[in-house]
Amino acid sequence: MSQAQKPVHKKDRRRINLALQGGGSHGAFTWGVLDRLMRDGRIFIDGMSGTSAGAMNAVVFTDGFIKGGRQGAIDSLHTFWKQISERALMTSGVMPWFMPGASGGQNQWNVDDHPAFMMADLWTRMFSPYQANPLDLNPLRDILSEMIDFDALRKRKDIKLFVSATNVRTCKLKVFRTEEMCAEALLASACLPMVFKAVEIDGEQYWDGGYLANPAISPLIHDCVSKDVLIVQINPMNRPDVPTSAREILNRVNEVSFNSTLAREMSGIYTISKLIEEGKLQDTPFHRVNFHMIVAEEEMSQLGAASKSNADWKFLSYLYELGVSTTDKWLAEKVDRIGVESTLDMVKAYS
Numbered sequence: 001m002s003q004a005q006k007p008v009h010k011k012d013r014r015r016i017n018l019a020l021q022g023g024g025s026h027g028a029f030t031w032g033v034l035d036r037l038m039r040d041g042r043i044f045i046d047g048m049s050g051t052s053a054g055a056m057n058a059v060v061f062t063d064g065f066i067k068g069g070r071q072g073a074i075d076s077l078h079t080f081w082k083q084i085s086e087r088a089l090m091t092s093g094v095m096p097w098f099m100p101g102a103s104g105g106q107n108q109w110n111v112d113d114h115p116a117f118m119m120a121d122l123w124t125r126m127f128s129p130y131q132a133n134p135l136d137l138n139p140l141r142d143i144l145s146e147m148i149d150f151d152a153l154r155k156r157k158d159i160k161l162f163v164s165a166t167n168v169r170t171c172k173l174k175v176f177r178t179e180e181m182c183a184e185a186l187l188a189s190a191c192l193p194m195v196f197k198a199v200e201i202d203g204e205q206y207w208d209g210g211y212l213a214n215p216a217i218s219p220l221i222h223d224c225v226s227k228d229v230l231i232v233q234i235n236p237m238n239r240p241d242v243p244t245s246a247r248e249i250l251n252r253v254n255e256v257s258f259n260s261t262l263a264r265e266m267s268g269i270y271t272i273s274k275l276i277e278e279g280k281l282q283d284t285p286f287h288r289v290n291f292h293m294i295v296a297e298e299e300m301s302q303l304g305a306a307s308k309s310n311a312d313w314k315f316l317s318y319l320y321e322l323g324v325s326t327t328d329k330w331l332a333e334k335v336d337r338i339g340v341e342s343t344l345d346m347v348k349a350y351s
Contacts, residue, residue: 014338015044016228016292017220022052022190022210022258023234024308025084026300028316030057030232031077032323033294038070040331047160047224049175049216051209052190054232055163056080056144059186062159063148080147081316087139088311138196144183154179162219164209165189168198173212175219210258217265221289228290228338235259236301237349247304254305266291266350273346291344292334296326 020030034057037043050058057077064076153159156178163176165188176185188199188206198205209215220229235255243252269289275281276288299322307315334343 012042013044014042014228014335015046015226016230016338017047017224017226018045018049018058019215019217019220019229019231020048020050020054020058021214021232021234021262022050022054022208024053025310025316026234026303026308026319027053027057028081028319029234029296029300029323029326030054031081031316032320032325033232033327034061034077034323035074035320036324036327036331038074040335041070042335046226047162047220049162049164049220050189051164051213051215053234054215055186055189055209056140058161059144059148059153059163059181062161063153066152066156066159067149076147080143081320082313083143083147085311085313085316087143138187140190141183141187144186148183150182153181160219160224162216162223163189164213164216165191165199165206166209166211168193168205168207170204171212173209173216174204174206175213175216177219210261213261213265214258215262217262217269221269222285227287228292230292230294231262231344233262233293233295233297234300236297237263238297239301247306251305263350266346270346270351290337290339290342291346292330292338292342293344293349294323294327294330296322 018034020027030053037045048058048062050056060076060080061073065073068075153161159178161176161178161181163181163185165174165176165185166172167174174188176189182201184199184201187196188201189209191197191199191207193207198207200206214235217229217231235258237255237259239252239255243249269291272281272286273288276286337343
């Protein structure tokens with residue numbers, strides 16, 4: 001009997017909510033995290049909030065779970081990332097999520113000096129997606145439409161999914177919930193405006209959700225039963241050195257941009273948490289929430305922003321294995337504290 005099939009006594013069950021960051025191909029790390037969590041029969045997921053790659057991981061995972069339980073979720077994620085890699089070869093690296101593997105720079109997985117990346121990078125600086133991709137071709141649309149039964153997903157009242165996108169016109173956050181889920185919502189959440197046309201949904205135009213929430217934490221606190229939130233962070237918060245080269249500076253700007261919204265929201269949550277602990281928010285809707293984090297900052301900080309475009313299967317497999325091993329260690333050290341107390345030092349992480 002596999003670990004995913006082992007019966008678990010009710011008292012040993014741990015219910016959690018998952019907050020999944022976006023980051024292109026680096027989302028394969030989250031694939032490994034989800035795979036390992038599903039193979040641990042103690043973990044039950046209440047709600048999932050995701051942006052960009054995090055949103056796709058969440059929806060692919062959920063669709064697989066509906067169809068085949070824990071093993072179905074595991075298998076669906078593997079199929080999704082395998083198709084990402086295979087489409088990279090078919091598209092010859094034209095799209096940022098779909099670049100064939102390359103070696104270069106200080107890390108074998110970075111693609112900063114890969115000719116395809118350099119040409120694509122130059123192309124996006126010269127032409128908008130309305131000029132360069134007038135037909136709005138996006139291989140992700142085909143993968144999502146082929147894999148996911150959105151009609152069945154939207155009918156599920158017991159599943160809580162939250163996908164973030166940025167409203168281009170109003171500069172406001174849009175959170176798509178389970179009953180609104182569709183391929184366009186996921187594409188909106190992952191829409192890099194220099195590469196893809198804004199995604200239109202119900203007359204509104206949307207860009208990548210990471211500009212306003214990466215991911216949104218509030219829905220997990222207010223709309224879910226579990227009072228534990230596990231953040232899967234793939235964009236490094238800390239680096240030992242100040243960047244000095246043009247490429248290093250661009251890499252760090254990317255990380256700062258896509259971490260800033262989470263840092264701001266978590267700082268606000270910390271302030272409220274302190275007030276709750278001090279007894280100053282009695283008889284209010286606010287309640288205590290335990291926060292946890294799975295992160296491999298040392299390893300992920302070795303990867304430049306350009307490697308978020310690297311869809312080589314060996315690279316994706318490396319990130320998957322890193323996610324599995326990091327989660328394995330986290331479970332061994334902290335699973336018993338779920339439902340009891342926070343294991344994330346919010347001041348150290350976000351203040």
